[in-house]
Amino acid sequence: MSVFFHSSGSDINIEVELRHLSAVVLSFGLLCVLQGILNISLRLALNEPTDGGETEEESCPQGWMMFGSSCYYISSQRRSWDDSRQDCVQRDADLVIIDSREEQAFLTGFTMATWVGMTDREEEGTWVWVDGTPVNKDGLQWALGQPDSAFGGEDCGDLRTMIDFIGLNDFNCSARNQWICEKTLWPLTSWCFPRV
Template sequence: MHVFLLAFGILCVLQAVLNITLRLGRSEAAPKVETGEGCPKDWLLFRFSCYYFSTRRKSWDDSRQDCLQRDADLVIINSRQEQAFLTGFTETAWIGMSDRDQEGNWIWVDGTPVKDKLEWALGQPDGAFGGEDCGELRTMTNFLGLNDFSCITRSQWICEKPL
């Protein structure tokens, strides 16, 4: 009986150590909310930028104005890794790209072209419904990736500011 209790005690200690190790590993891998010298409160840190995910819905232009008032701008996605990080916080969110100046020529809010290596949703951009000139990030079961959409549609948005 003593052997059984000793073995059970050792298993309990090992389980506690494993739980603590897993929690520490998970907290290091997860995006961190920083304050003070890092990101503002309620913003997430990824690499060298801070991200704000709105919970309200506005048009693309009004969303951009909200970001500018926060000393930020709509997010510019520079890599597949950044796109993967941003995916999943909302079903759809405005991002900082449009082809308003020239149909089919997608430009970020800083004037740089949208890179081909980013993931567009299947069949996008398609300019449907007489013109979809603003960019969004979609996270839906059968519709995942960048998408073009009508700029006046009310959607959530993502702001970005450098750290």
């Protein structure tokens, strides 16, 4: 079906534009599916045991996932940022500190919104991790337009995975989100640093 509008003596064919829009939407949907498949494949590959064997000391607790030399716990409940951090501390961990885009990619997609261990409570606009190190704003992916300190009180960080809003985000600390705890394995796993 063709739709034509008459404007200033010229016809505009909307059908062509709708076809282009449909192709863009379909392509975006396929990219989302591909990203999901790649994330799952990466998680499965990184959770396989090494050929050298791991000692009990080097494996993550049950219900935790491994990436690099860290174990991650993804909550199924929703709590404030402070309550989420307290839960991590009770698990001998803390809210996750994201050190690289690779780690961020690994953590992206578990939930739509999940607390991470960054805040700018001390000084507005100066984001730091729970261990006091500054957040590398240029080295990580932020959601479009973030951080924006909307509504005058978004001092805690979360990781968003929505169709048009993916990356780090500032959010109200009292809001209820899921969260990610992180603990480091000691000694470091053999697949990060091969045994000699």
